[in-house]
Amino acid sequence: MVKAIEAYGIPVVHIATVVPISQTVGANRIVPAIAIPHPLGNPALTHEEEKEIRKKIVNKALEALQTPVEDQTVFEWK
Amino acid sequence: MSKLRVVHYINQFFANIGGEEKADYQPELREGFVGPGMAFNQNKEFADEAEIVATVICGDSYFNENVDSALETVMGMIKSQNPDLVICGPAFNAGRYGVACGTVAAAVNKAGIPAITGMYKENPGADMFKKEVYIISTKNSAAGMRDAVKKMAPLAIKVAKGEAIGASAEEGYLPNGIRKNFFEKKRGSQRAVEMLIKKLADKEFETEYEMPSFDRVAPGEAIKDMSKAKIALVTSGGIVPKGNPDHIESSSASKYGQYDISMFTDLTAETHETAHGGYDPVYANADADRVLPVDVIKEYIEEGKIGSLHQYYYATVGNGTAVASAKKYATEIGKKLVDDHVDAVILTST
Amino acid sequence: MKLELGIIPISDIQFGPESKVENGTIYVNAEELKALILEDEALQSVELDIARPGESVRIMPVKDVIEPRVKVSGEGAMFPGVISKVATVGSGRTNVLRGSAVVTTGKIVGFQEGIIDMTGEGAKYTPFSQLNNLVVVCEPVDGLAKHAHEKAVRLAGLKTADYIGKLAKNIEAEEIETYETVSVKEGLQRWPDLPRVAYVLMLQSQGLLHDTYVYGVDAKQSLTTVIMPTEIMDGAILSGNCVSACDKNTTYHHLNNPVIKDLFAQHGKTLNFVGVIITNENVYLADKMRSSDWTAKLCDWLGLDGAIVSQEGFGNPDTDLIMNCKKIEAKGVKTVIITDEYAGRDGASQSLADADAAATAVVTGGNANEVIHLPKLDKVIGYPEVADIIAGGFDGSLQADGSIIAELQVITGATNEMGFNTLSAR
Numbered sequence: 001m002v003k004a005i006e007a008y009g010i011p012v013v014h015i016a017t018v019v020p021i022s023q024t025v026g027a028n029r030i031v032p033a034i035a036i037p038h039p040l041g042n043p044a045l046t047h048e049e050e051k052e053i054r055k056k057i058v059n060k061a062l063e064a065l066q067t068p069v070e071d072q073t074v075f076e077w078k
Numbered sequence: 079m080s081k082l083r084v085v086h087y088i089n090q091f092f093a094n095i096g097g098e099e100k101a102d103y104q105p106e107l108r109e110g111f112v113g114p115g116m117a118f119n120q121n122k123e124f125a126d127e128a129e130i131v132a133t134v135i136c137g138d139s140y141f142n143e144n145v146d147s148a149l150e151t152v153m154g155m156i157k158s159q160n161p162d163l164v165i166c167g168p169a170f171n172a173g174r175y176g177v178a179c180g181t182v183a184a185a186v187n188k189a190g191i192p193a194i195t196g197m198y199k200e201n202p203g204a205d206m207f208k209k210e211v212y213i214i215s216t217k218n219s220a221a222g223m224r225d226a227v228k229k230m231a232p233l234a235i236k237v238a239k240g241e242a243i244g245a246s247a248e249e250g251y252l253p254n255g256i257r258k259n260f261f262e263k264k265r266g267s268q269r270a271v272e273m274l275i276k277k278l279a280d281k282e283f284e285t286e287y288e289m290p291s292f293d294r295v296a297p298g299e300a301i302k303d304m305s306k307a308k309i310a311l312v313t314s315g316g317i318v319p320k321g322n323p324d325h326i327e328s329s330s331a332s333k334y335g336q337y338d339i340s341m342f343t344d345l346t347a348e349t350h351e352t353a354h355g356g357y358d359p360v361y362a363n364a365d366a367d368r369v370l371p372v373d374v375i376k377e378y379i380e381e382g383k384i385g386s387l388h389q390y391y392y393a394t395v396g397n398g399t400a401v402a403s404a405k406k407y408a409t410e411i412g413k414k415l416v417d418d419h420v421d422a423v424i425l426t427s428t
Numbered sequence: 429m430k431l432e433l434g435i436i437p438i439s440d441i442q443f444g445p446e447s448k449v450e451n452g453t454i455y456v457n458a459e460e461l462k463a464l465i466l467e468d469e470a471l472q473s474v475e476l477d478i479a480r481p482g483e484s485v486r487i488m489p490v491k492d493v494i495e496p497r498v499k500v501s502g503e504g505a506m507f508p509g510v511i512s513k514v515a516t517v518g519s520g521r522t523n524v525l526r527g528s529a530v531v532t533t534g535k536i537v538g539f540q541e542g543i544i545d546m547t548g549e550g551a552k553y554t555p556f557s558q559l560n561n562l563v564v565v566c567e568p569v570d571g572l573a574k575h576a577h578e579k580a581v582r583l584a585g586l587k588t589a590d591y592i593g594k595l596a597k598n599i600e601a602e603e604i605e606t607y608e609t610v611s612v613k614e615g616l617q618r619w620p621d622l623p624r625v626a627y628v629l630m631l632q633s634q635g636l637l638h639d640t641y642v643y644g645v646d647a648k649q650s651l652t653t654v655i656m657p658t659e660i661m662d663g664a665i666l667s668g669n670c671v672s673a674c675d676k677n678t679t680y681h682h683l684n685n686p687v688i689k690d691l692f693a694q695h696g697k698t699l700n701f702v703g704v705i706i707t708n709e710n711v712y713l714a715d716k717m718r719s720s721d722w723t724a725k726l727c728d729w730l731g732l733d734g735a736i737v738s739q740e741g742f743g744n745p746d747t748d749l750i751m752n753c754k755k756i757e758a759k760g761v762k763t764v765i766i767t768d769e770y771a772g773r774d775g776a777s778q779s780l781a782d783a784d785a786a787a788t789a790v791v792t793g794g795n796a797n798e799v800i801h802l803p804k805l806d807k808v809i810g811y812p813e814v815a816d817i818i819a820g821g822f823d824g825s826l827q828a829d830g831s832i833i834a835e836l837q838v839i840t841g842a843t844n845e846m847g848f849n850t851l852s853a854r
Contacts, residue, residue, distance in 0.1 A: 001314060001394075003295045004408030005423055008416050011298030016427040017713055018744045020751070024782050025401075028297035036428050036711035036744055037635055038361040039315065041368025051374065054367065058374045058424075062384070065307075065422045068300040247854040257775035257853045259794040259836070266766055266847025267686035270736050270791040274764040275698050277789050278623045278734045286852060287769065287790040289783045328539035329672055329819030330770070330797055330835055355539030355672070355819040356743050357711065358635030360574065397743060398672060398819060398837060400772030400797060 002027040013061045013075075015039060023072055029064040030074045031057060082128035082162040082238050086115045087152065087182050089175045092220075093135040101174075103137030105148060107155040117227045118165065124231035128238065132159045138174035145181065152182055153189070161191060163238035168196030168226040169203060171218040176203025183211040192237040194251075196230045204252055212237060212251045253288075298422070303385075307421040310388035312411060314396030314404070315369040315428035316354030317345070317362065326395055328355025334394035334407040336414075339387070344373040356397030357428050369426055388420050396427060430608040431658035432521040434500060434601025438528040441478045441560045449595045454496075454528055456562065461591060465564065470572055470580035475565040477809050479531070479546050481558050484806035486550070489541030489814050490840045491532040491578075492585050492667055493556050493678040496525040496592035499662065507663040509644025510583075511590050517662035521604075523596045529559045529680055530592065532585035533810040534566040537578045538637040539819045542673020542840035543802070543832070550802045553842040555849060556680070563809050564588050575636055582668050586679070607692055609656050609703055612730065619700040623733035626702045627657070627687050628723055628752060629846075632669045632677070632740040633708040639668040640677075640740075642706065648715075652707040652722035654730075657688045660704065671741030672819040674796045674842040675768050681841065686848045687736055687766070702730055707752065709745040716748050724755035738766040739845045742796070746781040757786040768793035768843035769853055773835065793843035794851040796820070797835050804830030 003026045006012045014027035017039050022030045033039030040054045060077040067073070090096055090103040092113040111119050112133040118124050134155045141148045156164055164186045166179035179195040180203040186193035187210065196214035197204055204213055212233060216226040229250035236243060243249060245258035262269065269286075276283040301307045318326060324335045342349060345366035352362040352369065367373045370391060378384045392411045396404065415423065437452055444455035458476045465474045479485040499505045502520015505512035531544065544556045551557035566584050568577045610618065631640035633648035640647040642655070642665050655664060665682045688704065695701040707723045710716060727735055735756055739749040746767070753763050769779035769792055779795070804827075815826040820837025827833060836842050843851060 001312065001396075001404050001408035001411075002425055003293075004405045005312070005412040005415065005425070006298050007295050007409075008412045009298050010412065010415060010420060010423055011300060012423040012425055014425050014427065017711065018427075018716070018747050018782075019713055020747050021744065021781050022427070026294045028295075032713065033426070034712075037357040037359070038368040039426055039428055040371045041361065041365060043361050043364070043368075050368075054371050054374050058371050058378070061424050062304055062378075065301045065424075066304055069297045245852075245854040247852075253854055255776060257769055257771040257779060257795045259798050259851060259853045261850045262852045263850065265686060265690075265850050266791050266793055266844070266852065267690045267736075268847070269852075270687065270738075270764045270766050270847050271690045271694055273789050273791060274625065274734050274736055274762065275694070277762045277764065278625075278699070283789060285788060285790045286792045286854065287767075287779060289785060289787050289790075290778050290780075291783075325816075325823040327819075327822045328817060329837060330773075330822075332822055358638065359538070360636060398770050398796065398835075400770060400777035402772050402774075402777040 011065050013064045015057060015061055019074060028069055028072055030072065031061045031064055032074065032076060033057065083160060084128050084130045084163045084165060085156050085159050085161040086111060086130045086133045087164065087166040087179065088113055088133060088135055089178065090135060090137040101137045101139035104140055105134060105136045105151045105155060108133045108135065114223060117223060118231060121227055121231045124235065127235050128163065136178065138178055141178040142174045149181060149185055153185055156186060163234055164191055164193040165230065165234055166193065166195035168216045168230065169201060170216055170220055170222065171198040171201055173202050176201035177206065179203060180207030180211065187211055194230060194234050194237055196226050199252055208252045208254050214250050215252050301422050305382055306385040308386045308388055308419060309375065309384055310415050310420040310423050311370055311391040312423055312425045313370050313393050315362065315426055316352040316395040317350055317366045317370045317393050318353050320349055320351050322353045326353045328353055328395060329398035331395040331399045334392055334411065336390045336392055338389055339372055339391050340389045342372055343376040345370060354395045354397050354428060369428060388418060429519050429656045429658050431518055431661060433605040433661065434521055434523040435526050435603040435605060436523055436596055436599055436601055438525045438560055441528060441562050447595055449599055454525065454592060461588065464591060465584045465587060468580050468583060470568055470576055471566055471584065472569045473567045474584065477563040477565065479561040479563055479809065481546060483546045485546045486543060486805045486808045487531055487533055487563055488543040488808065488810045488812065489533060489536045489818060490544050490673065491541055491581050493680040493840065494530045494585050494589040495680050495683050496528060496530060496589045497683065498523050498593035498597045500597060506590055506593060507586050507666060510641060510666060511586050514643055517664055518656050518659035522662055523599065523601060525593065525596055527559060529556060529561050530585055530589040531561045531563045532566060532581050533563060534581060535568065536811065536814045537574055539817060540637050540672055541818055543838050544840050545802060545805060548803045548805065549800060550839055553836060553839045553851065555841055562592065565809060578637060578668065586666065607658050609658065615700050615702060619696060622700040624702050624731055625691065625699045625734045626705055626727065626730055626732050627691060628705045628707060628735050628737040630737065630739050630748060631706055631708050632671050634711050637669050638671055641666045641668055647708045648710050650708065652705060652719050652726060654726060655704050655706050657704050660685055660688065672796060672837045673840040674837045675741055675845050677740050677846060678841065681844060681846055681848055686846050687738055702732065709741065709748045716751060720748060720751035720755050723752050724759050727756045727761045728759040732761045734762045736764050742768065742770055743781055750782040750784045750787060754784045754786045764789040764791060766791045766845050766847050768845050769795045770797050771795045773797050773799050791847055792853050793845055793847065793849060795853045796837045796843045799833065800836055802832040
């Protein structure tokens, strides 16, 4: 999906848990997520803590979108 | 019932005209079978239903050096016979012959007449045409003629009659990228053990699935000023409005949804859920922001960090959904995003 | 460790006043069994039914299939850590009621439950159409949470299989199959020239309806480890999952693991079957990396020449499969992997979510997206309307005439990745 949208020239950041699949399918800007059933959350935390983590991931995604890349790049936030 | 009318395409060598020195031989139409055509007409299964009524002969060099005009002439000759079926070759490992057979068979197919060919898997014509026409996998020399005809004859009849074609391993054609189910003689575990024994002994074995290579696209240009950018959210995690109004399937999704999020600042168990059947849905159902971070994005817009969020988000279910389908949805979604002047996309996957 | 399986062929199941096994028929006192199952307060009601090969019967949504067995001698009892106390099983003798199974169904818990047809097109794809099935239809009490619902039905199936199995404790087996795994040292001494081969069994472990239990331990909370093949035959590994019905390993599949059987058939002849490595398929990337590292490390440490790796499910577990394959190959151990495909309804799409050049030897259980048409059958045990929502179904899957058009995914066990079936694709 990432590729077909990015083919229009719109930058896409892929927030995905399974980074290897994201790399295999060809995403260019990748931000690792937390887990498959809750990529941007963690039910083990309080609502506030969870939101903090979600902000971290979204911040990293925004940073990725503002960073020029030439090859596939993983933007780690942990 | 009258027999199926078959035209056979062969080169100068198999027509007994000559070898390399005659490779510039120009297209010629002859009545009846010539050379290997006899093997088809003598094949009982073939002869019961079909008959080679004419043979088109063309030198390999002539064909490949004058593709456009040669093809036109050959096609004219073929069509003049009103055939129900065209058989090209087999070409075995003869490169120019293989390319000619593939070119002719593909053109005939395109003209609405069933056609098949046969060649060795390493013939350059195989890679060029295996997705367009059925190419029976043959040995690498004419010594394999008997075996080739035995496989080509039944497939040719099936193709001509428009019958269902089985998997490549059953019918003997080169894998054409279309995966088809069939029942093997041995169960999978036994095939695996036998394959391992061969692999351990450094013997040749045949994998049942070749690893694909994936293509790439160039990265989109970076956003210069996020505070002015219009962001869109897309997810393959199946987040849909409560009740799944479009009935997006839990697996192998046949569609995607476009949903208005302009009025939401937070997704909750009351407003959204997941339709995805590939993961434990409890967490996403309780709070869909865990998959689609609407709450955070809205907060950032409020703060002025992000310019705006596109009115709609797009969702499908990645679970068991074919890559080709996902690509199709994304192409449609991408088009809409371009039309709506979206600057960047955040795509989340589960 | 040596186990004898006493095979007792079963040709029929009937209800009767006394539960017993006699002349190849299982007789079940329905009231007695129902009372046993209803001891679980999470269940509101239970019904029993019988589905025999060739009957015009459809069972759906199917949760698990279990073969009734009983320990005759040797340590422990069936399904250790869950139904019986924890004890190392896998030695002595176990009686097997071959040709029969317990099938659980009832209100749907999740999308991933499946269909078993006893006749017609669908019957060709599921091995369970060939068995005499005692069907347990369980309904939960109102308001029961999904996880609790899944657990209650899972236990009901195991209890039933245990109950039926115990009826055969004193029955003389018609045939004895013997399986033995020797120590690493003895194996090296006895077969110094044979290639050393292990089986890497990947277990689904992704949460609700995606869990597997090993001696009662949730596989997602365990690191990659070694288990004896005969322990698995005694119910050490239990399915708590459906990952699309077609590629779920039911408890029946674990008990009758075909890779184990076919490796034993070659054991001491063309290869030395060293043992089984079990590893999980978790939802965190770090878990995937850790587990596959561990798998490769164990393969290396066991001094293997080759390994067969079987997957369970599809999608993100394709990555676990590829990681296992790549890392094991990197240790110089040759692999064959068994998977299935999601190549689209037209078969033209990429089959796996992940790929690597190291995966040179692949066995496939078929394309789960291929569409099949299941005829209307006279009787449905369970709920036909879930055809539209289970994985592989779509809006309108259930036709007005009672037939079903859906992807092969919906059939329990159709594209099994242990290689249980002959179905394949090219």
